Amino acid sequence: MSTTNFYFFIYIWIAVAVILFPVILRIIAPYGRHTTTAWGPLISNKIGWMIMESPALLAFAFFFLFGTLKHNIVPWVFFAFWMIHYINRTLVFPFRLRTKGKKIPFIIVLMAFCFNLVNGFINGYYFGSLSEKYELSWLHSPCFIAGLFLSIYGLSKNWQSDNILIHLRKPGEKGYTIPQGGLFEVISCPNHFSEILEWCGFALMTWSLPGLAFAIWTIVNLIPRALNHHQWYKATFPDYPARRRALIPYIL
DSSP: OOHHHHHHHHHHHHHHHHHHHHHHTTOOOOSGGGOOGGGSOEEEHHHHHHHHHHHHHHHHHHHHHTSSOOOOHHHHHHHHHHHHHHHIIIIIHHHHOOOTTOEEEHHHHHHHHHHHHHHHHHHHHIIIIIOTTOOGGGGGSHHHHHHHHHHHHHHHHHHHHHHHHHTTSOTTOOSOOOOOSGGGGTBSOHHHHHHHHHHHHHHHHHTOHHHHHHHHHHHHHHHHHHHHHHHHHHHHOTTOOTTOBSSSTTTO
């Protein structure tokens, strides 16, 4: 793929995200607490998670490792951060879930698979074959330092939020309770908020168009999801804390 065509593809990918955002705001994605059979056949929740997250792990690693560039340490930092997130999301997180017997629509898995394949490709290909601008001095740049801090903070809060949600249920238990602790004290979906921080930080520390595209898509996907979760919590629990916002503390 020529460099021109590659960047043109990414601009189209960003445009698709912007165009679809108002549509996604009106759709309740049918997985997790919103699972329904109306979207077709269901498969195991854990297997679904592994399938749909795997392209982001494998495609990124393939195009990075088999790219045309010889890397200094800077792109390897980006590689390490990406892999830490997606090794956890693909190979660790699904086995920690206490969702025995829960299902997810296969169509959702398929759409997420394609989504992650695109994002894994554009970022892996860029850092593996096109990112010649990263000299060692990049490690001292304000963009890198601020972005790395934001990414690490987001990753840590994402893991903390996941841990709280996983331990809401004892082994074998079903049903939902109100999460407590961490950023759950002020927002309903700190896992989504922190993931947005992660990838906005990644876009900042890489200062790259593929990183920006992924950050935009993360926002487009997770804002509607957080709003739906927040409404569900309020409708399900009459005593749900009124001070909590959906996604952004004290704002949204």
